[in-house]
Amino acid sequence: MNTSKISYKKPLLETPFHERTSEHCYANDWYRWAGYKVAKEYSSTELEYTSMRNTAGVIDITPMHKYDIKGEDAKKFINKLITKDITNIQSNQVAYGIWCNEDGMVIDDGTIFCFNENHFRIFCAERNLNWFSDTATGFNASVEDISPSIAALAFQGPLSCKILNLLKVENIENLKPFHFNNYNLENHNVTISRTGFSGDLGYEIWCDPSQAIDVWDSLFKFNRDYKVLAAGMNALEMVRIEAGFIQPNVDFMSAEQALRPNRMRNPYELGLGWLVNLDKEYFTGKQALIRHKEKGPEKKLVGLDIEGDKPAVGSVLYDNSKKNQAKEIGIVTAAMWSPVLKSNIAIGFVSKEHYKLGSNVYAEIYHPEELDYRKIWAECKVVKKQFFNNPRRNETPAFT
Amino acid sequence: MNKTKYDVAIIGGGHNGLTTACYLAKAGLKVIVVERHEYVGGAAVSRELHPGWTYSNCSYVCSLLRPEIFRDLELSKHGLQIIPYEGSASMLNDGRFYAHYQDHDLTYRSIAQFSKKDAEAYDRFGKDVMRQCKIIKPLLKMTPPDPTSFKPKDIMGLFEFAKYFAAKDELGGLGEKEIYDTIRFWTMSVRDYLEEYFESDIVKVHLAGSAIIGTALGPYSPGSAYVLLHHYMGEVDGTVGAWGYSRGGMGSITKAMASSLKSNNGEIKAGSPVSQILIKNNKSYGLVLENGDEIYADKIVSNLDVKRTFLKVVEEKELPSDFYKAVKNFKIRGSSGKLNIALDDLPIWKSIPVGDPAGTGDLHITQNIEEMEGAYDDWKDGKWSQFPYVDMCIPSINDPTMAPQGKHYMSVFIQYVPYNLANGGWTEEKRLEFGKHVMNRIGNYSTNFNDIINHAEIRTPKEIESEVGLTEGNIFQGELTMDQLMFNRPVPGYAQYKTPIKNLYMCGSSTHPGGGVMGAPGANAAREILKDLKMKISTHYI
Numbered sequence A: 001m002n003t004s005k006i007s008y009k010k011p012l013l014e015t016p017f018h019e020r021t022s023e024h025c026y027a028n029d030w031y032r033w034a035g036y037k038v039a040k041e042y043s044s045t046e047l048e049y050t051s052m053r054n055t056a057g058v059i060d061i062t063p064m065h066k067y068d069i070k071g072e073d074a075k076k077f078i079n080k081l082i083t084k085d086i087t088n089i090q091s092n093q094v095a096y097g098i099w100c101n102e103d104g105m106v107i108d109d110g111t112i113f114c115f116n117e118n119h120f121r122i123f124c125a126e127r128n129l130n131w132f133s134d135t136a137t138g139f140n141a142s143v144e145d146i147s148p149s150i151a152a153l154a155f156q157g158p159l160s161c162k163i164l165n166l167l168k169v170e171n172i173e174n175l176k177p178f179h180f181n182n183y184n185l186e187n188h189n190v191t192i193s194r195t196g197f198s199g200d201l202g203y204e205i206w207c208d209p210s211q212a213i214d215v216w217d218s219l220f221k222f223n224r225d226y227k228v229l230a231a232g233m234n235a236l237e238m239v240r241i242e243a244g245f246i247q248p249n250v251d252f253m254s255a256e257q258a259l260r261p262n263r264m265r266n267p268y269e270l271g272l273g274w275l276v277n278l279d280k281e282y283f284t285g286k287q288a289l290i291r292h293k294e295k296g297p298e299k300k301l302v303g304l305d306i307e308g309d310k311p312a313v314g315s316v317l318y319d320n321s322k323k324n325q326a327k328e329i330g331i332v333t334a335a336m337w338s339p340v341l342k343s344n345i346a347i348g349f350v351s352k353e354h355y356k357l358g359s360n361v362y363a364e365i366y367h368p369e370e371l372d373y374r375k376i377w378a379e380c381k382v383v384k385k386q387f388f389n390n391p392r393r394n395e396t397p398a399f400t
Numbered sequence B: 001m002n003k004t005k006y007d008v009a010i011i012g013g014g015h016n017g018l019t020t021a022c023y024l025a026k027a028g029l030k031v032i033v034v035e036r037h038e039y040v041g042g043a044a045v046s047r048e049l050h051p052g053w054t055y056s057n058c059s060y061v062c063s064l065l066r067p068e069i070f071r072d073l074e075l076s077k078h079g080l081q082i083i084p085y086e087g088s089a090s091m092l093n094d095g096r097f098y099a100h101y102q103d104h105d106l107t108y109r110s111i112a113q114f115s116k117k118d119a120e121a122y123d124r125f126g127k128d129v130m131r132q133c134k135i136i137k138p139l140l141k142m143t144p145p146d147p148t149s150f151k152p153k154d155i156m157g158l159f160e161f162a163k164y165f166a167a168k169d170e171l172g173g174l175g176e177k178e179i180y181d182t183i184r185f186w187t188m189s190v191r192d193y194l195e196e197y198f199e200s201d202i203v204k205v206h207l208a209g210s211a212i213i214g215t216a217l218g219p220y221s222p223g224s225a226y227v228l229l230h231h232y233m234g235e236v237d238g239t240v241g242a243w244g245y246s247r248g249g250m251g252s253i254t255k256a257m258a259s260s261l262k263s264n265n266g267e268i269k270a271g272s273p274v275s276q277i278l279i280k281n282n283k284s285y286g287l288v289l290e291n292g293d294e295i296y297a298d299k300i301v302s303n304l305d306v307k308r309t310f311l312k313v314v315e316e317k318e319l320p321s322d323f324y325k326a327v328k329n330f331k332i333r334g335s336s337g338k339l340n341i342a343l344d345d346l347p348i349w350k351s352i353p354v355g356d357p358a359g360t361g362d363l364h365i366t367q368n369i370e371e372m373e374g375a376y377d378d379w380k381d382g383k384w385s386q387f388p389y390v391d392m393c394i395p396s397i398n399d400p401t402m403a404p405q406g407k408h409y410m411s412v413f414i415q416y417v418p419y420n421l422a423n424g425g426w427t428e429e430k431r432l433e434f435g436k437h438v439m440n441r442i443g444n445y446s447t448n449f450n451d452i453i454n455h456a457e458i459r460t461p462k463e464i465e466s467e468v469g470l471t472e473g474n475i476f477q478g479e480l481t482m483d484q485l486m487f488n489r490p491v492p493g494y495a496q497y498k499t500p501i502k503n504l505y506m507c508g509s510s511t512h513p514g515g516g517v518m519g520a521p522g523a524n525a526a527r528e529i530l531k532d533l534k535m536k537i538s539t540h541y542i
Helices: A018-024 A045-054 A074-081 A129-135 A160-166 A209-219 A233-243 A286-295 B015-026 B067-072 B104-112 B116-140 B152-165 B176-187 B190-195 B201-212 B224-232 B251-263 B306-313 B321-328 B369-380 B428-443 B461-468 B520-532
Strands: A029-033 A036-041 A056-060 A065-070 A093-100 A106-116 A119-124 A142-145 A151-156 A180-185 A188-193 A202-207 A228-230 A299-306 A316-318 A328-338 A343-351 A360-369 A372-383 B006-011 B031-034 B047-050 B053-055 B082-084 B088-091 B097-100 B244-246 B267-269 B274-280 B283-289 B294-302 B336-343 B362-364 B389-393 B408-415 B453-459 B504-506
Touching: A018 A036, A018 A209, A018 A228, A036 A233, A045 A056, A045 A228, A045 A233, A056 A209, A056 A233, A065 A074, A065 A129, A074 A119, A074 A129, A129 A142, A129 B116, A151 A160, A151 A209, A160 A202, A188 A209, A202 A209, A233 A328, A233 A343, A299 A328, A299 A360, A316 A343, A328 A360, A343 A372, B006 B015, B006 B283, B015 B031, B015 B067, B015 B251, B015 B520, B031 B294, B047 B453, B053 B408, B067 B520, B088 B201, B097 B104, B097 B201, B104 B116, B116 B176, B116 B201, B116 B224, B176 B224, B190 B201, B190 B224, B190 B369, B201 B224, B201 B362, B201 B369, B201 B389, B244 B251, B251 B267, B274 B294, B274 B306, B294 B520, B306 B321, B336 B428, B336 B461, B389 B428, B408 B428, B428 B453, B453 B461, B504 B520
Parallel strands: A056 A228, B006 B031, B006 B294, B031 B267, B088 B362, B294 B504
Antiparallel strands: A029 A036, A056 A151, A065 A119, A065 A142, A093 A106, A106 A119, A151 A202, A180 A188, A188 A202, A299 A343, A299 A372, A316 A328, A316 A360, A328 A343, A360 A372, B047 B053, B082 B244, B088 B097, B274 B283, B283 B294, B336 B408, B336 B453, B362 B389, B389 B408
């Protein structure tokens, strides 16, 4: 991040794609992300969302935090930091992991790119420089915030591979999910990973900021035949809910940021127990996580399939079909009408007695209707969070 | 029997005395406030000491004033408005400046210029301090329970106190860690506290300022971290820790309170210094004014600090000797000075560009914690600091009522200035030299400051004492250290606004929860008096 020249007149940074994003952002509707200005909506959230489900959408994800971990203890450091075991990770492989504090409460999640034994890179949503640096104490491993030095685009959707193919990105169809490599994209050397938030086939493209505009333009090169759209944060929010990805400080409070200690959540409560390996040697939070696992979560973040078509945004969840006998048992953290599933879906916390798959709970939905609220008592079925998971996502060679 | 004229007489028309008076008058009591000066306000005053300029010549910014009191006393209706201000900055000797803004992202970038880690740590620091503020906030309104008493109300009170540490709703259930943190925060030095978060000198010293303002502690002194908290627990419209200007100067607060009091038929007798509290059989029953007049009242409330109350207007023979001794030993040391400057133009800073909001809030020039501690060392030697910490602001940028058009008013709070100056004490010459020293220091950071000074009021602890009546000129009516806080404030056993003299109460900042233009001591005292009278009022605060 260029912090040398700051002015109160420009509190927000612009990404290397700003020349293009501002051009496409007819709605002039911006969102703050890690001190950057990114588009909330370019022109139509619905169409931007549809591009990611029908052709491909381009999202500026430059504001993601990027930390380089280098040194002979790089892998050991990461194994202390995160809850899963990456001992067997190979070069060019990507691991998804979470990290907890000493109390076993989740701080953040992220993707960990392995360049080689001595060089990893962590991408995450929140700032973690202090946490990583503190954790690195005692290891021969350096932590460097390299966020401003890399421009990044998510290129997500069923035609993403096809378009990269048309752009003559050689052998891209054979890149396996959760892997990355260096490719030539229109004469630019870029890194492409098969990762993303959409629950469908998709890539993330990482390049030098000086290449940003060319890389952006290339993705729109075949727009006449295959309509690619720039997609904003609203559309990203839709696809990530459908894919069941959770977000710190939206679906749960990061343990580093929660003011109220009882708002912190452990991985089992978030349904991320599968990311915890308690057989691993000591890592941060291990002792507490053993206790959390034994005790079992008091509440759990689950998927909800809700009757009707009114999104249960901010709804409180209850245990009874009769409102006057109902007890509060949870809360919705994210909700939407899913256009692709034609379903009313949500992610929310549900207490112990009700979080089993197939349980019925009830949401009180306040649906605004012409300056009045319609209060709907809607039945919800507890389901897996991963509402949308197209087989294309995991097929190699990828769909062209 | 004396013919009782008043239900309650309050000595001193500072913001706390007026707050007590307002609540009692609201409850229907016949109340009189007796004030030494021709004007009310104590240390919250606006004075035109130079034609055309209004000085907030003692306290100068507002954050701590409890919003419930503002609301109960209808201070808006009576003319009070608080203007939030943006930003604060420290000017560096190398020509750069360090600033905090309202915009969180901008503040991050501003801090990141000095340290990326500190920019990130600022959020953690903010969260931890906010958590402590949330713990302390409900305690402000409480009468401290007596931990040695077995009276049901004290046992209940201790239970209430303890409850906030385990509060499930407001605080989300504090764990062991948070309780450890609280105890550490209340006892450690601000330097040690900040060291746990930050690496950059300027970040640390900028934040440490709040911990030394008004105290006779240095940044390395244990207990100074609490003072920082004391300055952070206020709010402007729900923004905890934010500060604002009182439109028309700090006197607008007490003017509004006086007007509110009058609207409830309370009386104010200005220009009437009290020479003695009348006591018979260990019961107070009235006041004697310096002119010999007497005023009778069932209850007497002193807004004076505890030393002035019991060493000046109550006769020693009326007091238990251990109480008298405790009052004598109460720590209330003068450490602060104040300049009020009429400026012919807006100062131009060498580092902060004109128009940058960083220049419209509080400004500082101390470069690091060591320099700040050095300033404290000078004070211990009986000298004013060679490199003083200054908290300066230009209210007239935001408040159009303070200075003539195109001209400005600058308030400069100075730490540290001794009450007893070494080598012969304060003289008129020394006072002027002190003022000049501070202005020269500020002038180093500006291109025009020295040329635009039209008038300056220079106040050492001596002037603050003699004009405002605060012992040694201590702005908090007594040090804010753990040995003098909560059930120990002002004196163990007398933290519930009562005194060894029956019917004599205290309501000033010497009582819990302490100094600052907060009003909580005054409102708490009113609640205790009403309780003793078995009266009830229903307000937001009480």
